[in-house]
Amino acid sequence: MRRKARRGGGKQIEIEIKTLGARGDGVSDHDGKPVFVPMTLPGDRLLVKLVGERAGGLKAEILELQEQVADHVDPPCQHFGPCGGCTVQHASPEYYQRWKKDIVIQALRRKGFSGGEVADLIQIDAGTRRRAVFAAEARGKKIDLGFHERESHKVIDVKDCLILTSSLGQILPPMRELLKVLLGPDQAKADITVIDSKAGLDILIATDASLTLVGREAITAFSDANNIARFAWSRPKGIAEPVAIRDQPIQMFGDVPVLPPEGAFLQPSQEGQDILTKLVLDYLPDDVETVADLFSGCGTFTFPLSKRAHVHAIEGDERAIAALTSASRRNDTAHKVTTDCRDLVKDPVTADELLGGDCVVLDPPRTGAKEQCYELAQSDINTIIYVSCNPTTFARDAKILVESGYVLKEVTPVDQFVWSGHLEIVACFEAEGYEDDDLEGVGEELE
Numbered sequence: 001m002r003r004k005a006r007r008g009g010g011k012q013i014e015i016e017i018k019t020l021g022a023r024g025d026g027v028s029d030h031d032g033k034p035v036f037v038p039m040t041l042p043g044d045r046l047l048v049k050l051v052g053e054r055a056g057g058l059k060a061e062i063l064e065l066q067e068q069v070a071d072h073v074d075p076p077c078q079h080f081g082p083c084g085g086c087t088v089q090h091a092s093p094e095y096y097q098r099w100k101k102d103i104v105i106q107a108l109r110r111k112g113f114s115g116g117e118v119a120d121l122i123q124i125d126a127g128t129r130r131r132a133v134f135a136a137e138a139r140g141k142k143i144d145l146g147f148h149e150r151e152s153h154k155v156i157d158v159k160d161c162l163i164l165t166s167s168l169g170q171i172l173p174p175m176r177e178l179l180k181v182l183l184g185p186d187q188a189k190a191d192i193t194v195i196d197s198k199a200g201l202d203i204l205i206a207t208d209a210s211l212t213l214v215g216r217e218a219i220t221a222f223s224d225a226n227n228i229a230r231f232a233w234s235r236p237k238g239i240a241e242p243v244a245i246r247d248q249p250i251q252m253f254g255d256v257p258v259l260p261p262e263g264a265f266l267q268p269s270q271e272g273q274d275i276l277t278k279l280v281l282d283y284l285p286d287d288v289e290t291v292a293d294l295f296s297g298c299g300t301f302t303f304p305l306s307k308r309a310h311v312h313a314i315e316g317d318e319r320a321i322a323a324l325t326s327a328s329r330r331n332d333t334a335h336k337v338t339t340d341c342r343d344l345v346k347d348p349v350t351a352d353e354l355l356g357g358d359c360v361v362l363d364p365p366r367t368g369a370k371e372q373c374y375e376l377a378q379s380d381i382n383t384i385i386y387v388s389c390n391p392t393t394f395a396r397d398a399k400i401l402v403e404s405g406y407v408l409k410e411v412t413p414v415d416q417f418v419w420s421g422h423l424e425i426v427a428c429f430e431a432e433g434y435e436d437d438d439l440e441g442v443g444e445e446l447e
């Protein structure tokens with residue numbers, strides 16, 4: 001049977017790269033479609049081979065580099081290229097930082113903003129990633145442990161990763177040995193969430209492989225030998241079962257200790273958490289008495305905010321809000337912390353419920369908070385502080401707020417996903433006519 005040729009498959013073309021796309025691939029065009037070429041920069045001239053389709057465009061591989069612009073640098077990591085983790089190690093730091101800030105500016109311009117609201121990028125160093133989700137796969141007697149290949153489910157066996165804290169990097173070789181016992185017999189795959197804590201690493205392995213008695217003993221021995229605070233096991237998306245608990249992997253949010261559930265969401269670096277928290281607190285007006293902290297997670301912003309105001313934290317993940325509630329009961333906070341478990345997409349906090357509140361902080365997942373923003377748009381809240389990990393959904397939601405009379409005062413991009421296309425944003429909106437005098441130059445102080 002003849003196979004249908006993939007659109008653009010195999011064709012060779014000469015192109016010039018026009019822009020660097022939001023995922024870190026150079027972008028040109030062919031037959032009216034964008035062509036994405038990894039590891040290139042605008043101005044590069046290339047002979048490429050079209051190798052398939054990618055959402056809205058064509059993928060290409062470099063056959064011959066005809067002309068390379070001066071913004072290229074040697075990528076520092078041995079895995080750069082195949083590894084899907086870091087896509088922009090080939091650009092000079094100056095180029096890279098301009099590009100990252102520009103991702104936010106362009107996303108805002110597409111929604112009618114000037115882009116002038118965007119402050120300079122705050123850069124977080126490599127070597128600071130304290131939470132990572134590794135992929136693992138048993139192949140015969142070999143274990144591949146690392147990250148997925150670009151646009152593939154294949155696992156790159158990562159020998160050395162420059163973005164991780166040293167504790168996360170050092171656990172990879174002994175983890176590989178442990179996985180021979182845990183995955184080997186079933187030739188299974190796993191996702192392994194590893195989080196650094198002062199008490200030792202907090203590990204959750206999610207896999208379809210069966211946990212045997214030999215596996216349990218191997219986890220206990222591994223945990224003892226490698227100072228693991230907690231090692232838990234689950235089926236993919238299942239309920240975690242702690243297998244070895246040697247200590248409590250506490251995280252500090254401000255001065256409040258919180259015990260997150262296994263595999264919990266946490267800002268990826270301590271440095272990033274500190275900067276985001278400082279920005280949120282800097283954007284908080286002085287005279288605020290109540291704050292609604294929406295998509296609160298385990299309380300990253302809740303507890304620092306509670307130094308200044310009564311905070312009502314709302315979160316959809318039952319285990320995260322239980323951790324936050326328990327920490328608020330066990331610790332004295334300057335102002336009251338109250339909590340609620342609620343799906344903010346299906347059941348957003350209404351404008352009526354927000355009546356009389358002063359400020360809302362929201363930090364939704366990548367899909368953004370459209371439904372919640374329609375309610376905020378109708379509310380009498382003076383200050384909205386929006387933390388986002390997706391400039392596109394942020395710009396969409398910002399438009400909803402601004403069309404109803406809010407003013408976007410400032411957007412500060414924070415690069416806590418170094419060398420990737422991802423970045424974090426903290427933005428401040430004020431109701432028209434409301435002026436917080438302290439807002440001037442909040443982002444500048446941190447550079």
Ligand SMILES: C[S@@+](CC[C@H](N)C(=O)[O-])C[C@H]1O[C@@H](n2cnc3c(N)ncnc32)[C@H](O)[C@@H]1O
Nearest residue numbers: 295296297300315316317343344345363364365
């Ligand atoms: C980007 S995280 C932010 C968490 C927290 N603010 C922090 O900095 O650690 C997004 C949070 O939104 C929660 N979430 C996702 N979808 C939700 C929904 N539909 N309703 C309520 N919370 C949701 C997730 O469980 C997660 O804790």
